[in-house]
Amino acid sequence: MDDSARLDATFQALSDPTRRAILARLARDGDVSVMELAEPFAMSQPAISKHLKVLEKAGLVSRGRDAQKRPVHLEAQPLAEATGWLIDYRKYWQAQFGRLDDLLDELQKLEAAAGKN
Amino acid sequence: MDDSARLDATFQALSDPTRRAILARLARDGDVSVMELAEPFAMSQPAISKHLKVLEKAGLVSRGRDAQKRPVHLEAQPLAEATGWLIDYRKYWQAQFGRLDDLLDELQKLEAAAGKN
DNA sequence: CATATAAATAACTATATGGTTTTGTAACTG
DNA sequence: CAGTTACAAAACCATATAGTTATTTATATG
CATH class of the missing domain: 1.10.10.10 (Winged helix-like DNA-binding domain superfamily/Winged helix DNA-binding domain)
Structure with missing residues (x-):
């Protein structure tokens, strides 16, 4: 494979x-x-x-x-490899959150709201 | 959705x-x-x-x-959200990467500074 | 107006996916 | 040895996916 x-x-x-x-x-x-x-x-x-x-x-x-x-x-x-693929796009999704700590804040909100999938 | x-x-x-x-x-x-x-x-x-x-x-x-x-x-x-899901598993896959790029370095610094984990 | 280009939609096919119930099997337990 | 537990495998079904070719729609152009 x-x-x-x-x-x-x-x-x-x-x-x-x-x-x-x-x-x-x-x-x-x-x-x-x-x-x-x-x-x-x-x-x-x-x-x-x-x-x-x-x-x-x-x-x-x-x-x-x-x-x-x-x-x-x-x-x-495999999670590492998938993350590696996504990291190549970080410059695109970083902009969505402004800064990294904003990403973390957003993640915490999402998790709190969704109760972790 | x-x-x-x-x-x-x-x-x-x-x-x-x-x-x-x-x-x-x-x-x-x-x-x-x-x-x-x-x-x-x-x-x-x-x-x-x-x-x-x-x-x-x-x-x-x-x-x-x-x-x-x-x-x-x-x-x-959506790439940001998928990355967010995977980030919850970072303690499992971090070891797989030898030298991580700036995103993960920065993530670790942020977490260290915040006294998390 | 007639035609060309870009892309979407339709109709069809083959295979994959996600579930079920039933049956089989490997390992323990009395 | 008989029964039970934990799981896998088989057979089946409905829907989804990934592709095809043929057709339709929207826009531009001679």
């Missing part, structure tokens, strides 16, 4: 709110089993397993083994 | 190499007509128009009017 295809897979994986929520959960709680991940969602276990397969193909998670459980682990490398 | 849906649309728009190339072209050359955008691709004009519709729905481009031409303009706001 070349760089472009990896970015395809990463952005595609990030384009679903369930998958972003899974990543957020892993960032908060560390490794989590599939059942524990599925619990908050109004969705069947196989649906979550499918989302995990998408995340795994993008390299955003890896799987371990603990008895019957397959703990899911966050892998940040 | 709420924050989550906007992120969906943004990441989904960014998940295609043709659309990323279009954004890169607009960042380099400024506003560009549809025909000029289509030229480098082995793809029909309607296919490019469809990609532009995806980008426009995500708010990543806007359209002007110049005689028959509909110049395409880069809109960076």
Whole structure:
């Protein structure tokens, strides 16, 4: 898989709110089993397993083994690559916020208002 | 469209190499007509128009009017929001970059100065 | 007015995506 | 060994996506 295809897979994986929520959960709680991940969602276990397969193909998670459980682990490398792509555009989006600290302020407002996705 | 849906649309728009190339072209050359955008691709004009519709729905481009031409303009706001989402994971991906460029340096300085994290 | 250019729209096709329910399997437990 | 838990795999369905060719619309020009 070349760089472009990896970015395809990463952005595609990030384009679903369930998958972003899974990543957020892993960032908060560390490794989590599939059942524990599925619990908050109004969705069947196989649906979550499918989302995990998408995340795994993008390299955003890896799987371990603990008895019957397959703990899911966050892998940040693709997030770094996606960020790297976006950083090339910073001169365009920086202007939207004026200065960097304005960006941070804006982010905090967005998160406070949205309750973090 | 709420924050989550906007992120969906943004990441989904960014998940295609043709659309990323279009954004890169607009960042380099400024506003560009549809025909000029289509030229480098082995793809029909309607296919490019469809990609532009995806980008426009995500708010990543806007359209002007110049005689028959509909110049395409880069809109960076959604890139800022996507970057904002990724920045929440920086502690995971920071290690991946050796020497970071000025954005991240500045981010770290700001945070250090503010006594955060 | 007739024609050319730029782009959008329509109609169609093939494949991908996101969900379901059902079934299968690997590992523990009594 | 029988049952349970945790998960994956299969089969199916509806909708979305990415492309095509053909047609239409808007604007400009001879």
